[in-house]
Amino acid sequence: MNGTAKNRKYLPIHEICNILPNVRKKNILAFHAVTGCDSTSHLATITKKAAWKVFNGTTCQLSDNLGHSPLTPSSKANAEKFLVQLYKVTKDVSSRDEARYQLFGVVKKPEALPPTSDALRLHLLRCHYQVNVWENVHHVRPEVMDNESYGWRLHQDEYNPILMTLEPVPKACTDILTCNCLSHHCLTTMCTCKKNGLTCTKLCHRSHQCLNSSNG
Template sequence: MQKLLADVKTKDELTTYMALNILEHELTQEKHLIVAWRDQAKGNHRDVSHLASSQEEADTKLILHAKEATSAGATIISIHSQDTDVLVLALRRYPELCRNVHFVTGTGQRRRSISLQPIFDALGSSTVAALPGFHAFSGADITGRFSGMSKRKCWKVFVDMDPDVMAAFGQLGTMQNPSEAQMDLLERYVCKLYLPKMDLTTVADVRWHLFKKKQAQAESLPPTHAALRAAIMRAHYQALIWSVDVVANPELPSPDDYGWYLVEGQYRPVMTTLPPAPEAVIHLVRCSCAKTKCSSNRCKCRKAGLRCTELCSCSEGDGCDNMPDDDVGQDDDDDEPSSDDDE
């Protein structure tokens, strides 16, 4: 039975059966009901053909119907859902809905009703406008999330960002493609997410810093520049879908140009268009010499015919005999004044 109910065709037929029969049930005759399923909508008290929608997700259809209820004169609206997406979209559309809107979530005895107005007033219009973009970027149902970064941590960094970064989140989904300036601002947010106390602005610098100082593993590093661009495009596409949640039959572009590619009839995410690191770094040799000054072939770098780097343990001490010549020269220049300084 469980396998039968999980079948897509069974779900579709069951939903259609329930939608058509609920309006004809005697217990519902004294209530004004509107039922939506597939790309259809039907009411028991008036024509609602304008609500027949091609939207694929119930998340956006709930907002579509809430907006229509407001237009029809509703003064109290309760939106029932357990999905964060719906709460985010409802908050974004709150100025277009009646004043008394509640988000009802939970199940059984743990069900609770949340008034949207206090949340909207506390956050402010600019932050609320940026919520869908932030939610898509930090991890929604289909956009993925940053490894090791909880929603709480993403939110803490988000609310502390400057207005330019906040505006960049708000612009996701509002145009055909994000601009280069917008992508740079979102990259700055990711840098703060991984290194809150530093002012690095590129993920390449953050990756190098974490790798050099902490030898951080791949799952602890931010995405590469190429991987981040693909993630931004996926978040932008999700925000595009959400931006037309009050349009019954929106026209959306193909996902192909937004961080997705089609394989055997299914879309899969583009993880990156470049290797995660240069070949030399992937096969990096790193020595742990601390006292021998890397003067013999016991040094892994010297044995491999390579110069020591900042990643080696010897870089923390003095007098490595295997440092690149330009580094030695640079140290000399820094330690001794030039002839011009002497004069």
């Protein structure tokens, strides 16, 4: 059932389930947890609808072990591969670090970047825990994993998610200089980056070939 109190809708879940390929049925709980549910964070700028399209178009085994203790390296790698595919990066990119690097300076808001390695690690721990709860909900006395070992912290009798344990940006990078050079190839002190002894980055707005970047 869904809809509003005055306009209830009946959704034949059994018919929808029969249409889904077996690999999608196996991965659907992991998909719901990884892309955000009531107890796990959703990915900024990524909607469920957009994620579902990617989910149906990928061959990635999202949950070969997600929700089944212990959380294996292959489960983490598959989840990371799936998450990367949700962002507009080239097909050769398979890790969130590569995706963050490629999108750095392209996206308008920092929250549009894929999660950091620290945030992703904790997110997957919470997803692993949540899928485990769902997988065992039919048992009279389900054996669930320890919350505090899977991305949660007990504070004043309430469990709160640990979103990250590291700073999102190193303190050394909190002040990032950029240039808007239109000529000189960023080789003179007219370039803000060159003047401060820094190389240009993808955040710089250059209309020429820059000779002050790591890529030349």
